[in-house]
Amino acid sequence: MNTVPASAISVIDALTAHVALLDGDGLIVAVNEAWRRFSDDNGSRLPCYGIGSNYVEMLERLATASIDDSSGSSDDQRIAGAVAAGIRSVLAGHSPKFQMEYPCHAPWEQRWFLLTVTPFPSGSNIRIVVSHENITQLKAAEEQAREQGIRLAKSFSSMIEAIALAIEKRDPYTAGHQRQVAALATEIGRIMQLGEEQLFGLHLxxxxxxxxxxxxxxxILNRPGTLSxxxxxxxxxxxxxGHEILRGIEFPWPxxxxxxxxxxxxxxxGYPNGLKGDAICLEARIIAVxxxxxAIISHRPYRPGRHLNEALRELREGRGKIYDADVIDAGLSFFADVDSEWHRRHRIFQ
Ligand SMILES: [Fe+2]
Known part of the structure; x- marks a missing residue:
C-alpha cells in the first residue's frame, strides 16, 4: 500500500465532506473520518472503508451490472457511470475538475450530495481527491426559494390580470389590444432568447x-377622424x-x-422623453414593435385594420432607425410566418 503524507490525512480529517484520495489507477489510498462515519452509519459492506479497492472499477461494475444483480436502481447505475467517467477524465488530465449533484436518499430522509473530483497537487502517489458533500439543506433552501418565487409570480400575475380587467370593463378595445401585444411581445422575446424570468416580466x-x-x-380614445x-x-x-400608477409597486421587473x-x-x-437607443429599456423596445x-393590422371602431404586408413594410422601413434592429429581425421572422400557429389562431392575414 502506498503511503499518504500525514499532513494530507490531517487536512482531510478536518473536512465535513466525505473524502477519498485515489492513486493514478483509481485505487482508494486513504479516506477521511467523515467517509468512515458515513460508511458506518449507512451499513457499507466495503472492507476497510474501501481502502485498497479500485473506486473507478467499482463504479463501472455498478453502472453495467443488471439491476437484478445489484441492489441499486437504474438511477444509481446512471450516476455511477457518470461519476466513473468524470473521475477517469480528471485522471487522464482531460478535465481540470468534475462536479455533479446527485440524490442519495436514505430510508429515513431525502438526501443530496455534491461530488467533486479534483487533481491532488503533490509529489506523492495520490492523483485525485474525491469528495462527497452533503448539500441536502442547500437543496431544501433552493426548493423553498423556488416555491416562494412561483407563489410570488402568481400573485404578480393575478395583480396584473386584475388591472387588465379593470381596463377591459371601461375600454374593451384597449384591453384586447394589450392582450395581443403581450402575446406578440412574448413571442419576439422568446425568439431573442430572453430568459424565462425576463419573458414573464415582459408579458406582464x-x-x-x-x-x-x-x-x-x-x-377621445375611440373617436373617428383626425385628432386635434x-x-x-x-x-x-x-x-x-401609467408610470405614475405603477411606479409605487415594487416589481422585480421594470x-x-x-x-x-x-x-x-x-x-x-418618440415620447414622452425623447429617449434614444439603449436608454430605452429592451422590454419597451420590444413592446413598441x-x-x-x-395597431396597424387591428380593426378599430373608427377604421378597418390594414393589410399584414403594410405592417411588415412599416417595420422594415423603421429597422435600426426608429425600431431596434434585433427586435425587428425577431419580429419579422415571427410576423411573416403566416403558417404559424399564432397566425392561424388570430387570422390576421386578410
Ligand atoms: Fe400606448
Missing amino acids: GATIHDIGKISIPAE QPEYAIIRCHCEI IADMVLQHHERLDGS ADVFD
Missing part, C-alpha cells in the same frame, strides 16, 4: 402597457400616467419603465 408589462389610457375620455392637437396631447399623456417608454423611438423621435404591428 405588455399586458398593461396602455394602463394610462384609463384616465383618457373614451370619446390638444386631444393628441391628452392621449400622449397615457405613458406618464414594469413602470416599460409602460413609460413604450412610445419612445430609437432615434429620439408589437404595439405598432398590432
Whole structure:
C-alpha cells in the first residue's frame, strides 16, 4: 500500500465532506473520518472503508451490472457511470475538475450530495481527491426559494390580470389590444432568447402597457377622424400616467419603465422623453414593435385594420432607425410566418 503524507490525512480529517484520495489507477489510498462515519452509519459492506479497492472499477461494475444483480436502481447505475467517467477524465488530465449533484436518499430522509473530483497537487502517489458533500439543506433552501418565487409570480400575475380587467370593463378595445401585444411581445422575446424570468416580466408589462389610457375620455380614445392637437396631447399623456400608477409597486421587473417608454423611438423621435437607443429599456423596445404591428393590422371602431404586408413594410422601413434592429429581425421572422400557429389562431392575414 502506498503511503499518504500525514499532513494530507490531517487536512482531510478536518473536512465535513466525505473524502477519498485515489492513486493514478483509481485505487482508494486513504479516506477521511467523515467517509468512515458515513460508511458506518449507512451499513457499507466495503472492507476497510474501501481502502485498497479500485473506486473507478467499482463504479463501472455498478453502472453495467443488471439491476437484478445489484441492489441499486437504474438511477444509481446512471450516476455511477457518470461519476466513473468524470473521475477517469480528471485522471487522464482531460478535465481540470468534475462536479455533479446527485440524490442519495436514505430510508429515513431525502438526501443530496455534491461530488467533486479534483487533481491532488503533490509529489506523492495520490492523483485525485474525491469528495462527497452533503448539500441536502442547500437543496431544501433552493426548493423553498423556488416555491416562494412561483407563489410570488402568481400573485404578480393575478395583480396584473386584475388591472387588465379593470381596463377591459371601461375600454374593451384597449384591453384586447394589450392582450395581443403581450402575446406578440412574448413571442419576439422568446425568439431573442430572453430568459424565462425576463419573458414573464415582459408579458406582464405588455399586458398593461396602455394602463394610462384609463384616465383618457373614451370619446377621445375611440373617436373617428383626425385628432386635434390638444386631444393628441391628452392621449400622449397615457405613458406618464401609467408610470405614475405603477411606479409605487415594487416589481422585480421594470414594469413602470416599460409602460413609460413604450412610445419612445430609437432615434429620439418618440415620447414622452425623447429617449434614444439603449436608454430605452429592451422590454419597451420590444413592446413598441408589437404595439405598432398590432395597431396597424387591428380593426378599430373608427377604421378597418390594414393589410399584414403594410405592417411588415412599416417595420422594415423603421429597422435600426426608429425600431431596434434585433427586435425587428425577431419580429419579422415571427410576423411573416403566416403558417404559424399564432397566425392561424388570430387570422390576421386578410
Ligand atoms: Fe400606448
